[in-house]
Amino acid sequence: EIVLTQSPGTLSLSPGERATLSCRASQSVSSTYLAWYQQKPGQAPRLLIYGASSRATGIPDRFSGSGSGTDFTLTISRLEPEDFAVYYCQQHGTSPPLTFGGGTKVEIK
Amino acid sequence: QVQLVQSGAEVKKPGASVKGSCKTSGYSFTWYPMHWVRQAPGQRLEWMGWINTGNGDTRYSQKFQGRVTITRDTSASTVYMELSSLRSEDTAVYYCATNVGATAFDVWGQGTMVTVSS
Numbered sequence: 661e662i663v664l665t666q667s668p669g670t671l672s673l674s675p676g677e678r679a680t681l682s683c684r685a686s687q688s689v690s691s692t693y694l695a696w697y698q699q700k701p702g703q704a705p706r707l708l709i710y711g712a713s714s715r716a717t718g719i720p721d722r723f724s725g726s727g728s729g730t731d732f733t734l735t736i737s738r739l740e741p742e743d744f745a746v747y748y749c750q751q752h753g754t755s756p757p758l759t760f761g762g763g764t765k766v767e768i769k
Numbered sequence: 770q771v772q773l774v775q776s777g778a779e780v781k782k783p784g785a786s787v788k789g790s791c792k793t794s795g796y797s798f799t800w801y802p803m804h805w806v807r808q809a810p811g812q813r814l815e816w817m818g819w820i821n822t823g824n825g826d827t828r829y830s831q832k833f834q835g836r837v838t839i840t841r842d843t844s845a846s847t848v849y850m851e852l853s854s855l856r857s858e859d860t861a862v863y864y865c866a867t868n869v870g871a872t873a874f875d876v877w878g879q880g881t882m883v884t885v886s887s
Contacts, residue, residue: 695873704864704877716871748814752873757830758816
């Protein structure tokens with residue numbers, strides 16, 4: 661099973677600041693199968709990034725993804741008030757189980 | 770528009786089973802797989818399994834093997850997930866999710882809260 665470790669656990673930032681979230685895999689993950697989600701309290705997750713760097717439909721360009729192999733990054737260039745949430749990375753390769761990281765909470769400083 | 774609508778909240782006793790539904794609309798049901806993901810309170814998302822809605826083939830996480838069954842009704846464009854031998858640790862929100870417009874889960878149901886308590 662591929663274990664995804666996200667860091668930091670919590671990120672305290674102000675609106676307008678840049679957020680950099682990390683996702684490290686226990687073994688190499690094809691970029692094709694690395695995704696990022698945003699989740700707000702009481703809501704289902706929302707897909708932000710798939711294929712490590714492709715934005716999903718309707719996602720603003722302040723969200724970007726990068727990385728390869730075992731190290732992936734989600735960057736939010738300038739935080740808007742609606743961006744304060746929990747973010748999860750996911751690998752959904754061809755061999756189950758699909759796994760999620762433990763999440764990074766981006767909170768208002 | 771593409772939509773997944775899940776069944777309502779359930780309260781079950783330990784040892785019982787629960788069966789949730791995920792009704793789809795707005796796309797060709799048999800073209801895309803359906804996954805089930807759960808989230809216990811304050812915990813990470815956890816993948817349970819998926820079904821090929823075209824031929825009915827399923828694949829489950831080893832953690833739930835033997836306790837989970839995912840089925841589909843093509844005439845109703847609906848997928849079902851049944852979890853048996855419930856224990857308190859199964860208290861969670863259960864989501865169905867699919868990938869219609871992207872390679873990852875771009876469409877999610879609203880979730881079904883399952884509470885297991887004596």
